Amino acid sequence: EVQLVESGGGLVQPGGSLRLSCVASGFTFSSYTMGWVRHIPGKGLEWVSCIIKGSNSIYYADSVKGRFTISRDNVKNSLYLQMNSLRDDDTAVYYCVRDQWLAYWGQGTLVAVSS
Amino acid sequence: DIQMTQSPSSLSASVGDRVTITCRASQAIRNDLGWYQQKPGKAPKRLIYAASSLQIEAPSRFSGSGSGTEFTLTISSLQPEDFATYYCLQHNTFPYTFGQGTKLEIK
Numbered sequence: 001e002v003q004l005v006e007s008g009g010g011l012v013q014p015g016g017s018l019r020l021s022c023v024a025s026g027f028t029f030s031s032y033t034m035g036w037v038r039h040i041p042g043k044g045l046e047w048v049s050c051i052i053k054g055s056n057s058i059y060y061a062d063s064v065k066g067r068f069t070i071s072r073d074n075v076k077n078s079l080y081l082q083m084n085s086l087r088d089d090d091t092a093v094y095y096c097v098r099d100q101w102l103a104y105w106g107q108g109t110l111v112a113v114s115s
Numbered sequence: 116d117i118q119m120t121q122s123p124s125s126l127s128a129s130v131g132d133r134v135t136i137t138c139r140a141s142q143a144i145r146n147d148l149g150w151y152q153q154k155p156g157k158a159p160k161r162l163i164y165a166a167s168s169l170q171i172e173a174p175s176r177f178s179g180s181g182s183g184t185e186f187t188l189t190i191s192s193l194q195p196e197d198f199a200t201y202y203c204l205q206h207n208t209f210p211y212t213f214g215q216g217t218k219l220e221i222k
Contacts, residue, residue, distance in 0.1 A: 037159075045151070045159065045202050047211040059209040062116070095158055100206055101149060103170075105158040 002026040002104045004096045009109030016086050016113070022079040022096030022106055030074035033100045036081050038092035039108070046092070049081065050100065064090075086113045117141050117205050121214025127222040128193055136188045136217045138203035143183045147207035150179055150188045154199045162201075163188060193219075 008020040020036070035050030049060045049070040058070055069082040079096055091113045096106040118141040128134050138148065146166035151159040161170050163179035166186055176191045190197055198221050203214040 039153075039159075044216040045153070045204075045213045047204070047213065050209075050211075061210045101161075101164055102151075102204060102206070102211075103161055103164070105160070108158055 004098060004104060004106035006096050006106045006109040009111045011112045012086055013115050014087060014113055017084045018111060020081040020094055020109060024077045029077040032098055034072060034079045035097045037095045037097050040092045088113050116210055117144065117208055117212050119203055119205055119212050119214040121203055121217055123217060124215060125218045127220050129222045130193050130195060132193045134190050134193060136201055138186045138214045140184045140205055144205045144207035146182050147205060148186050149204045151202045151204060152199045
């Protein structure tokens with residue numbers, strides 16, 4: 001069974017940093033593209049970033065480019081999202097997703113940016 | 116970036132109704148489109164992939180169609196558990212983009 005478990009969310013002040021983690025199980029992690037999607041309260045879903053299997057090519061939404069960094073550790077079966085210079089409008093539930101078709105989602109971790 | 120225009124933004128319907136939700140892409144995306152269902156406080160679930168293929172766990176009352184720029188999600192006979200928010204997603208070109216969502220409510 002595919003499982004994606006996120007952690008690392010919390011309350012942070014504007015301008016602060018946070019690192020999200022996602023531990024994967026039930027599949028061969030290194031064989032899949034992985035990514036992050038967020039759900040902004042009262043609004044919709046926003047694709048954030050992904051890291052392509054093999055080539056490790058990386059893509060970001062314009063709204064996070066230059067502030068967020070995605071990475072992976074294929075030994076630890078883990079995906080990360082380093083979030084710097086956080087803003088109020090980064091407040092959201094962040095989901096870890098598997099593959100470029102977003103077939104599987106984690107349960108999400110809440111990031112709240114507020115002073 | 117490719118814009119996904121989803122309509123309607125909200126919809127009231129009754130159990131047993133047939134409903135259709137539409138997504139229009141600002142440029143052609145072949146069939147690189149998925150449909151997702153999200154219930155409050157839960158992670159989204161994929162219902163349809165490649166525009167018209169049913170996710171194995173999804174009920175057969177859900178169907179998708181379209182290619183290029185026009186796509187539809189149809190629920191043939193609404194069930195109580197179908198009241199949720201639905202999103203389309205294009206995964207043809209980075210950055211991927213979602214439609215604005217359709218909130219399906221009980222009439």
